[in-house]
Amino acid sequence: MAQKPAIPKGTRDFLPSEVAKRTYLFDTIKRVFKRYGFAPIETPSFELSSTLLGKYGEEGDRLIFRILNSGEKMRKADLEALAQDNLPRFANSLAEKALRYDLTVPFARFVVQHQNELQFPFKRYQIQPVWRADRPQHGRYQEFFQCDADVVGSDSLLHEVEFIQIFDEVLTALNLPGFDIQINNRKILTGIAEVCDVAQQIVELTVAIDKLDKIGEEGVFKELKEKGFSDLTLQKIQPLFELTGSNQEKIKHLRTFLASSEIGLKGLDELQYVFDRIAQLGLAKGTLNFDVTLARGLNYYTGAIFEVKAQGVKMGSICGGGRYDDLTALFGLKNLSGVGISFGADRIYDVLTELQLFPSDLDKSLDILIANFEPETELAHLQLLQKLRALGLAAELYPSSTKLQKQLKYANDRKARYVILVGEEERQQGKLTLKDMESGLQQQLSQAELLTKFEPLA
Amino acid sequence: MAQKPAIPKGTRDFLPSEVAKRTYLFDTIKRVFKRYGFAPIETPSFELSSTLLGKYGEEGDRLIFRILNSGEKMRKADLEALAQDNLPRFANSLAEKALRYDLTVPFARFVVQHQNELQFPFKRYQIQPVWRADRPQHGRYQEFFQCDADVVGSDSLLHEVEFIQIFDEVLTALNLPGFDIQINNRKILTGIAEVCDVAQQIVELTVAIDKLDKIGEEGVFKELKEKGFSDLTLQKIQPLFELTGSNQEKIKHLRTFLASSEIGLKGLDELQYVFDRIAQLGLAKGTLNFDVTLARGLNYYTGAIFEVKAQGVKMGSICGGGRYDDLTALFGLKNLSGVGISFGADRIYDVLTELQLFPSDLDKSLDILIANFEPETELAHLQLLQKLRALGLAAELYPSSTKLQKQLKYANDRKARYVILVGEEERQQGKLTLKDMESGLQQQLSQAELLTKFEPLA
Numbered sequence: 001m002a003q004k005p006a007i008p009k010g011t012r013d014f015l016p017s018e019v020a021k022r023t024y025l026f027d028t029i030k031r032v033f034k035r036y037g038f039a040p041i042e043t044p045s046f047e048l049s050s051t052l053l054g055k056y057g058e059e060g061d062r063l064i065f066r067i068l069n070s071g072e073k074m075r076k077a078d079l080e081a082l083a084q085d086n087l088p089r090f091a092n093s094l095a096e097k098a099l100r101y102d103l104t105v106p107f108a109r110f111v112v113q114h115q116n117e118l119q120f121p122f123k124r125y126q127i128q129p130v131w132r133a134d135r136p137q138h139g140r141y142q143e144f145f146q147c148d149a150d151v152v153g154s155d156s157l158l159h160e161v162e163f164i165q166i167f168d169e170v171l172t173a174l175n176l177p178g179f180d181i182q183i184n185n186r187k188i189l190t191g192i193a194e195v196c197d198v199a200q201q202i203v204e205l206t207v208a209i210d211k212l213d214k215i216g217e218e219g220v221f222k223e224l225k226e227k228g229f230s231d232l233t234l235q236k237i238q239p240l241f242e243l244t245g246s247n248q249e250k251i252k253h254l255r256t257f258l259a260s261s262e263i264g265l266k267g268l269d270e271l272q273y274v275f276d277r278i279a280q281l282g283l284a285k286g287t288l289n290f291d292v293t294l295a296r297g298l299n300y301y302t303g304a305i306f307e308v309k310a311q312g313v314k315m316g317s318i319c320g321g322g323r324y325d326d327l328t329a330l331f332g333l334k335n336l337s338g339v340g341i342s343f344g345a346d347r348i349y350d351v352l353t354e355l356q357l358f359p360s361d362l363d364k365s366l367d368i369l370i371a372n373f374e375p376e377t378e379l380a381h382l383q384l385l386q387k388l389r390a391l392g393l394a395a396e397l398y399p400s401s402t403k404l405q406k407q408l409k410y411a412n413d414r415k416a417r418y419v420i421l422v423g424e425e426e427r428q429q430g431k432l433t434l435k436d437m438e439s440g441l442q443q444q445l446s447q448a449e450l451l452t453k454f455e456p457l458a
Numbered sequence: 459m460a461q462k463p464a465i466p467k468g469t470r471d472f473l474p475s476e477v478a479k480r481t482y483l484f485d486t487i488k489r490v491f492k493r494y495g496f497a498p499i500e501t502p503s504f505e506l507s508s509t510l511l512g513k514y515g516e517e518g519d520r521l522i523f524r525i526l527n528s529g530e531k532m533r534k535a536d537l538e539a540l541a542q543d544n545l546p547r548f549a550n551s552l553a554e555k556a557l558r559y560d561l562t563v564p565f566a567r568f569v570v571q572h573q574n575e576l577q578f579p580f581k582r583y584q585i586q587p588v589w590r591a592d593r594p595q596h597g598r599y600q601e602f603f604q605c606d607a608d609v610v611g612s613d614s615l616l617h618e619v620e621f622i623q624i625f626d627e628v629l630t631a632l633n634l635p636g637f638d639i640q641i642n643n644r645k646i647l648t649g650i651a652e653v654c655d656v657a658q659q660i661v662e663l664t665v666a667i668d669k670l671d672k673i674g675e676e677g678v679f680k681e682l683k684e685k686g687f688s689d690l691t692l693q694k695i696q697p698l699f700e701l702t703g704s705n706q707e708k709i710k711h712l713r714t715f716l717a718s719s720e721i722g723l724k725g726l727d728e729l730q731y732v733f734d735r736i737a738q739l740g741l742a743k744g745t746l747n748f749d750v751t752l753a754r755g756l757n758y759y760t761g762a763i764f765e766v767k768a769q770g771v772k773m774g775s776i777c778g779g780g781r782y783d784d785l786t787a788l789f790g791l792k793n794l795s796g797v798g799i800s801f802g803a804d805r806i807y808d809v810l811t812e813l814q815l816f817p818s819d820l821d822k823s824l825d826i827l828i829a830n831f832e833p834e835t836e837l838a839h840l841q842l843l844q845k846l847r848a849l850g851l852a853a854e855l856y857p858s859s860t861k862l863q864k865q866l867k868y869a870n871d872r873k874a875r876y877v878i879l880v881g882e883e884e885r886q887q888g889k890l891t892l893k894d895m896e897s898g899l900q901q902q903l904s905q906a907e908l909l910t911k912f913e914p915l916a
Contacts, residue, residue, distance in 0.1 A: 040481070
C-alpha cells in the first residue's frame with residue numbers, strides 16, 4: 001500500500017519560489033561578508049557527540065539530535081542506564097555522533113584542528129543548517145540555517161566597527177526601511193556587578209537582565225530577589241534600567257556610576273571607540289543604540305554584545321553577536337580572542353515577507369518557453385534553444401505538441417517572461433512570434449532579430 | 459581538560475580554498491540546469507524513517523543513518539528485539555527519523571505531497587548533502603553532495619536528448635578534455651531477456667551484467683550460471699558482450715537479435731531517436747556511446763540508462779541517470795513518468811584536481827589588503843575601504859599596526875591581489891602605493907586614480 005507522504009514536524013520543504021527567495025537572502029549576506037574579507041568554510045553536519053555535549057548547558061544538551069550507532073554497535077546499549085531511567089547515559093551508549101546544534105562550537109573545533117593551515121587573524125563565514133530537537137511551533141524549526149561571520153586571533157576593536165557596518169550593509173541591501181543595532185559591552189555589566197558588590201553573581205545578574213524584554217523590569221527584579229540579591233543592590237541597579245538620552249549621555253552617566261570599576265570603565269572606553277568610528281563612517285539605514293540591559297544570556301561573551309531588531313514589525317532580534325575570549329580553549333587552544341555575528345535567516349525571511357520586500361521577479365525561473373505545435377519543427381526549435389541558452393537565457397521547448405492553451409497555462413504558471421510561437425504561416429515566412437507574457441504584446445521577428453534582442457540581456 | 463579536536467570518520471571539513479572549488483563546481487552545474495529550465499527545490503535533511511526504509515533494498519536500509527528519538531520516547535526501546543538480536547526492529551523502536559540516503563526518494567515524496575502546488579511537467583534540480591553509513595574509505599564519504607535534475611510528468615524523449623546536452627555542457631564548461639556518455643535502454647535489456655527465454659529473471663540478469671566492469675565477462679557468466687541460467691541462454695547472450703562497431707552498427711545488429719521482441723525493438727527505436735537528435739545538434743567535448751551492457755543495477759529504470767566516464771583518469775562513473783516510471787507510486791501517485799540525472803560532485807572534484815582543471819584564481823578571497831602602519835591613519839583607511847567595497851571589491855585593513863613583514867605574509871597567505879601601503883611620505887603627498895602581489899610591481903597613485911583603476915573591474 002502506498003504511504004501518505006509527510007515530513008517530520010518542525011522541518012520544511014522548499015518549493016522553487018521559496019528557494020529563490022532564500023538564495024537571494026543568502027547571496028546578499030555572502031556578498032557583503034566577502035567584501036569585508038571573510039572566506040567561507042564548511043563543517044560536517046554531524047560531529048562526535050563529545051564535541052557538542054556539555055557546551056550549551058543542560059537544556060542545550062537535551063535539544064541535540066543524536067545519530068543512532070549502526071549495526072553491531074547497537075548491542076552496546078546501556079540497559080542498566082535505561083532501567084535507572086538515566087536517559088542521557090542510555091543515549092550516550094547508543095549514539096557516538098550528533099547533528100550540529102550551532103555553527104560556533106564546530107567553528108571552535110575547526111580552528112583548533114586546522115590551526116596550522118589557517119592564517120590568523122582568521123576571518124570566516126559559514127552558512128549551513130543546524131538542528132535542534134525543540135518543540136516545533138510557529139516560526140521555530142528543528143532544521144534551520146545560521147549565517148555566521150567570525151574573526152579569531154585579533155583583539156582589535158576594528159572588527160566590532162566592521163560588524164556594525166556589515167549589519168548595516170546587509171540589511172540595507174535587503175531594503176529594510178529601518179533597524180536598530182543595539183550594542184552593549186560585557187565589561188560594563190561586569191563593572192556594574194562590581195560596583196554593586198555582586199561580582200560573584202554576574203551570571204545570575206546577566207541571565208535575569210537578559211529577560212527584560214520578556215518579563216519586564218518588575219519580573220527581572222523579582223527574579224534577582226529570588227536569587228538572593230539584596231534590596232540595597234537592587235536599589236543601586238534600578239536606575240540603570242531607566243537610562244535615557246543619547247548614547248553619549250548614557251555613557252557619561254555610566255562613567256560616574258562605574259568610576260570605581262576599572263573593567264567597567266574599560267568597557268565604556270571600548271564602546272566610545274566604536275561609537276566614534278561609526279559616527280565618522282556613517283550608517284545607511286541602521287541606528288546604533290547603547291542598551292545597557294542587553295546581555296544575550298550567553299556567558300561566553302567578554303566584550304561587545306550586539307543585537308539587531310527590525311523596525312515596523314513585531315519580531316524578536318534578527319541578528320546577534322559579540323566578542324568572546326578563549327572559546328577555542330574548549331579544544332585546547334588558549335588566548336585566542338574572537339568576535340562574531342549571526343544573521344537569523346528565518347526571521348529575516350519572515351520580516352521580508354511581512355513587509356513585502358522581496359524583489360518581485362525572483363521566481364521567474366524561465367525566460368522563454370517555445371510552444372510545441374508539431375513534431376516536424378522540433379529540430380529547428382532545439383537548434384534555436386541552443387542559441388538562446390548560449391546567451392545565458394533559461395529556455396525550454398514544451399515537451400509535446402499538445403493544446404496551445406495548456407502550454408500557455410504552463411508558461412504562466414512557470415512565470416515565463418516570453419513564449420515563442422511558430423505557426424504554419426510564420427514558418428513559411430521564416431518568422432516567429434514573441435509573446436511578452438506580462439504585457440501580452442506580440443512581436444513578429446526573424447530568428448536573427450530575436451537573438452539580437454536578447455543579446456544585451458544576457 | 460581540553461578535548462583533542464576530531465571529526466567523525468568519513469566526514470570532512472572544507473577550508474576556504476576547498477569551498478571555493480566546490481562552489482565553482484556547483485555553480486557551473488546550477489547555471490546549466492537553470493538554462494534548461496530546471497528550478498531548485500530543497501527537502502529536509504531528515505525524513506520520517508518510514509519514508510526511506512524499504513526503498514533501497516536490505517543493504518541500503520542498513521546504510522541509512524537513523525536519528526535517535528529524544529527524551530521520553532527513548533523509554534520505548536524494544537528490549538525484546540534487542541534480546542533476540544533483531545537490530546533493525548530495535549532501531550525502529552528508537553528512531554522515527556532518518557537522514558536522507560539520496561535525493562530521489564525524498565523527491566518522489568515531495569512531488570506527491572505538493573502535487574497541487576507544482577506545474578507538470580515538473581523540472582527540478584536539487585543540490586544537497588546525503589548521508590550513508592558506509593565504511594569510510596578513500597573517496598567514499600559518509601556525508602556527500604548529490605546534484606540531481608529530474609523531469610516528472612512527461613514521457614517525451616526530448617528530455618533524454620536534453621540530459622545528454624546537459625552532461626556535455628556542464629563537463630565542457632568544467633574544461634574536461636574528453637568524456638564518454640554511455641547510454642542503454644532498459645527495454646533493450648528486457649527484450650534480450652525475452653529473446654533468451656529468461657524474462658522472469660530480468661533482475662538477476664541486469665544485476666550480473668551491471669558487474670561487468672568489476673568482475674569481467676567471465677565473472678558475469680559465473681554469476682549467471684550460479685543463478686541457474688542455462689548454458690543455452692548464456693550462449694545466446696554471449697555475443698552481446700562483444701558487440702563492436704559504431705552505435706549504428708550495434709543498433710543494426712540488435713534489430714536482428716531482438717526481431718521477435720516488441721519491447722526490445724521499442725527500446726532500439728527510442729535509442730535511435732536520441733542518437734539522431736544528438737547527431738543533428740552536436741556535442742562539444744562529449745562522445746555518446748551505446749553500451750548494451752550498461753544496467754546500473756537500479757531496477758527502477760524503465761527506459762534510457764545513462765552513465766558518464768571521464769577520459770584520461772582511472773575513476774568510476776562521474777554521472778548517471780535514466781528514465782523511471784511510477785517512482786511516485788510508492789507514495790500513491792501513479793502513472794507519472796520521470797527521467798533524471800545525477801552529477802557525482804565528489805568524483806568530479808577529484809577528476810578536476812587530478813587533471814589540474816580548476817581555474818587558478820579561485821582561492822583569491824581578498825582583492826586588497828591595506829597595510830596598517832599607525833593608528834592615526836586608521837580613519838582615512840576605513841573611509842577608503844568603504845569606497846573600495848562599494849566597487850564590489852573584497853578589501854580589508856590589517857587590524858593592528860604590527861610589523862610590515864607580518865602583514866605582507868598575511869596578504870600572501872590570503873592570496874591577496876594587492877596591498878596598499880601609505881607611509882609617512884606618501885601621506886604628506888596625498889598618495890598611496892599599490893603593490894601587485896603577483897608581479898611585485900609597485901605604483902604610486904592618488905586615491906582618485908586608485909578608484910578609477912578598479913572601477914572597470916568591479
